[in-house]
Amino acid sequence: MTLAFAYVRASTQEEVRQGSNERQKDVIRQYAEPRRFELEFFEDRAKSGKNTQRPDFERMLKSLDKKPKVVIVAKIDRFARSLSDLLRMLEFLGQNGIGFVSVNDPGIDTTTPNGRLLLQILGAFAEFERNMINSRTKAGREQAMSRGVKFGRPALKTRNGSFIDRRKVIELKERGLSARAIAKSMECSITPILRILKEGH
Numbered sequence: 001m002t003l004a005f006a007y008v009r010a011s012t013q014e015e016v017r018q019g020s021n022e023r024q025k026d027v028i029r030q031y032a033e034p035r036r037f038e039l040e041f042f043e044d045r046a047k048s049g050k051n052t053q054r055p056d057f058e059r060m061l062k063s064l065d066k067k068p069k070v071v072i073v074a075k076i077d078r079f080a081r082s083l084s085d086l087l088r089m090l091e092f093l094g095q096n097g098i099g100f101v102s103v104n105d106p107g108i109d110t111t112t113p114n115g116r117l118l119l120q121i122l123g124a125f126a127e128f129e130r131n132m133i134n135s136r137t138k139a140g141r142e143q144a145m146s147r148g149v150k151f152g153r154p155a156l157k158t159r160n161g162s163f164i165d166r167r168k169v170i171e172l173k174e175r176g177l178s179a180r181a182i183a184k185s186m187e188c189s190i191t192p193i194l195r196i197l198k199e200g201h
Contacts (some may be wrong), residue, residue, distance in 0.1 A: 004037035005060055005068045009044040010076045011178060016045050024074035031072060031103045040068070061092075070099035083122060090119060164188060169196045 008024040008059035010016045021043055032039050042060040060071070071093060074078045079102070090100050090110060099111035109115035164186060172182045178195060183190040 001003065001036050002069045003066060004032060004039055004073045004178040005042060005063070006039045007057060007060055007071060007073050007079060008043045009054065009057070015047045020046065024078060027074040027103050029071050031074055031101070037069070037072075039072075040066075064093075067096075068098060070101055072101045072103065074102070075104045076102045076108060085106050085117070093120055094173055121192065143178070164196070165191055166196050 006025070006028045008021045008028070010020040015021075025041065028039065040061075040063075042056040044054045044056045071079075076086060080089055093100055094110065100108070101111065101115075103109040107115055107118045110119060169182055169186070170186065173179075177185070179190055179193045183193045186193070
C-alpha cells in the first residue's frame with residue numbers, strides 16, 4: 001500500500017461536538033480505500049484556519065520526510081487560510097514530490113494534469129489580485145501625497161518629546177562617544193540612537 005497523509009480540522013468546540021472531524025475522516029477514507037492508500041491522520045480540534053498555531057498541521061509538515069505520495073483533505077478550507085496560503089503550501093508539497101487532493105473540491109488534485117492546470121489558473125488569478133491591490137495602494141499613496149500627506153518613519157523623539165537631532169548624534173559619535181553615552185546625553189533610549197548611527201553609515 002502507498003502512504004498518504006490525511007489532515008482534518010475543526011474550527012470550534014461546537015464543530016468537534018457535532019462530529020465534523022469524524023465526517024471529514026469518513027470522506028477521506030472513502031476516497032482512499034479504492035486507491036489502496038495507507039492513511040496516516042493528522043487532526044486539529046477547535047483550531048481556526050486563521051490561527052497559525054495548528055499543532056498537528058505543523059507535525060504533518062515536519063513528517064514529510066516519510067515521503068507520503070499525497071496529502072488528502074475533505075475540503076480546502078480545512079487546510080489553508082486563503083488562496084495565496086493554499087498555493088504556497090501546494091508549491092512546498094510539490095517541491096517535495098508530494099501531491100494534494102481535496103476530495104469535495106472537484107478538480108483540486110495535483111496528481112492529475114487537469115488538477116495541476118487548475119492550480120496554475122488559480123495562481124494567475126492570485127497574482128492578478130496582488131497586482132490590483134498594489135496598483136490601488138500606489139494610486140492612493142500618490143493621491144495622498146498630492147494633498148500634502150507625508151509618508152515614512154515617524155520622527156525620533158527624546159523622553160521629553162523633543163525631536164532627536166540626527167546631526168548631533170553623528171557629531172557626538174565622531175567625537176568618540178558610545179551609543180549608550182549619546183543616548184544618556186540626549187535623554188533618550190539607545191534604540192533610536194542605534195538606528196540613526198546605522199542609517200548614517
